[in-house]
Amino acid sequence: MVRRVEAPPERKPLEGCHSSVVFSDDRQWTEHLVAFVRGGLENGEQVKYVVDATAPERVMRALTDAGIDAVDAVTRGQLSVTAAPQPHRADAGFDQDAMIGSWHDAAEGARASGYQGLRAIGEMSWGARDSIGADRLLEYELRLHHELFPQLPLQVRCFYDRRLMSDAYVSVLASAHLTHLGEPHSVPALRVAPLTDRPGLLLSGSAGYDTRDAVAAAAAVVSGVAAPQVELDLSALRHLDAASLAVLADAAAVRPGGTPLKVRKAPSPLRRLLQLFPELDSAVEVVDR
Template sequence: MTATHHGHIRLAGASLGRHRHICAFFHNSKEGFEILGPFILDGLRCEHKAVHLVSADKREDHITRLRCEGIDTDASQLTGQLEIRTTVDAYLKDGLFDQDRMVEEFSAMASGNASGAFPLSRIVCDMDWAADTPEHLQDLIEFESRVNELWEQHDDIVVCVYDLARFDGGTVVNIMRTHPLVLIGGILRENPFYIPPTQFLAELSERRSEKGGQSAAAE
């Protein structure tokens, strides 16, 4: 991460420090936007770039909520300060979730690499697509761990928004283990369940080896 943190950036009443990869758990979109709306508006006022990955069926509702916050969505999109992409286009190109491609995608979004005059990006990702395609969940969890190595090199804030009603307890626990910060119950805090990528990915590899051995033994 670069030396500057670009001032005091706040989310849910808390100041962000070195770690800026956040899993945010809400019960519905309305609850989520009550907390994320002011954060998004503040970023635009600070001349930060806003990148929003939203499901196609939520796009119009998302734009309406932004406008209710006083954001001129048309003007912001014309200047390139606001970029709204669908989650399927971002995460599931050709219907596939490719971890390596996604690392490249997010690297291109990072403020140090993205074109334009914005000092950093505030990236908000709607993760409902993962609930709709459970076959990609294990790869997603591995990716969420891997991508921490990228975000440690940048000042950008990345908020991964998960609907608690759509993911089971085991998945929620694994998601928490891959994010250094967690926002739940409207409170942002350091995540005591977080495991650094090197350790987490080693554990995943060991589990897969054990399963592979058990499968071979059963044949």
């Protein structure tokens, strides 16, 4: 069951809570793994590593070789290295709501067990396989910013191994994070990213036929976030075709409770649409400043 919660009046800074980590060799993987896990153990946080392509024994060996007593941490319950849970597995299909619910349970469980919070690493290579629901992974990454991090003592690193994923796929997903670590990635044709200080999304680049999946992900987040005010910043958008415009307008019209969507720097096609269909005035509020 998904927990749709409104953002608090004052959101905690989200930079660093949900980071992409892009790498292309074992040395880089080890460096990011060791630094993040060591920091969590020393800070009194619970640490979870969710593997996909990596054997759990290899993770434990890398930590041990770096001087971390991983076996003791596992025995005490502070560290776990496990395969992806069922909603996350390619053979079961990807259930966003179940995954978000499991993150809530894990973070709240860590705090209830006396830890300062939860740190987690997730290998994202499963998303590049032909699994049910993987095409909505961008939507899931964006939902996390609104439904997890403002409320929970949680830090997540999403590991993207370039040896297992295409550059185009990595660029779209890595760009959806506020913080990026590791190797640089290319900028996708349409970047969809969360806003840093308020609920909402920044769209930059060009929205057209080739980016329809990214537009659909943005629309799904806009229509589902339960915060009373959500903003769509289009100030960096160079092009918005009619089909993408219609998808975003439909999302605004079905916002929870009828709360309007704020659109910053609305392009001229959207303004014309609002003139042609006055009924959208209650769903869209244009903000130019």
